[in-house]
Amino acid sequence: MLLRSEVKQAQERTLELFARAGIVLTAEEQSSIEVAGFGLGNLEEQGLELITYVNTDRYCAKELVLFPGQTCPEHLHPSVNGEPGKMETFRCRWGSVYLYVEGEATNQIQAVAPVQSKDSYTVYHEIILNPGEQYTIPPGTKHWFQGGLEGAVVSEFSSTSRDELDIFTDKAIVRIPIIIEDKENE
């Protein structure tokens, strides 16, 4: 869970990165940026900020933000009612992102997997995305990703998104955020 103040701070930082990337949001979108801490208690280390532009029964589009070194934990998108799992294309718009998928492990990867959760990071085939570069992750493929030195702004184009069904390697993870109010006078 996250404190309301942590969420607000992360939203402000996300807006700064969007501004640097030239991404414009409406006022309503700005106030509804999702801050995902995955229930792990250390947003700077493992977390993700995002805005969902559209999510229909046919397609979905989001803008993702990773702070420098921030990691979205390893997960996959399972099939749903006989439909293949979510397929997604990551397109880097600004900064850089280190992406890891199933396949032959890359020697000397750029990212550093979060130390406390190392056992929950099992795929190490590296794809580095700089602005204008993109990669499509097939359905059912384990993947994780980390913001580069300046962080990253990444457009995600995909089939329908059902975040609540994502399967994380780390069983301690809670995908849907729980936010608690800061105590008064703190």
Place this chain on the structure above:
Amino acid sequence: MLLRSEVKQAQERTLELFARAGIVLTAEEQSSIEVAGFGLGNLEEQGLELITYVNTDRYCAKELVLFPGQTCPEHLHPSVNGEPGKMETFRCRWGSVYLYVEGEATNQIQAVAPVQSKDSYTVYHEIILNPGEQYTIPPGTKHWFQGGLEGAVVSEFSSTSRDELDIFTDKAIVRIPIIIEDKENE
């Protein structure tokens, strides 16, 4: 049909607008920007420039460019093999776009429909999109759109794209571009 030189010039102009919008393309993408003149012989008046980032059997994402006052002619996306027609979300990234769809006609619209082709513009429900604003066009809905005073850069998120099946109100239109080489010494 378009001359190769017209295509090159339009690609250069498109790259300038992408640069202003902060949109980064790879070198390969830059050289493969699609210039659609719709077989009407006046690209400045009726035309569209675009790059398709990804088009799978589940979703599609493109970046569209309209020069100032340039119009993408009225069309709809029909159903295919029992699947509803293409659904698409336009998100304005830079400039402004005047979009017209079926529904109650708006009084005193901002766009000017191309004079020579006026009969081929039949829907006048206006939606104006500025940066950060978006609109989702339902399947099978007639629509056309025009770049505002500075032109427009628009992200299109959609279901699978099958441009060759689009139904244009103007039956003179040829969607798939025919490019002819410039004569020597011209």
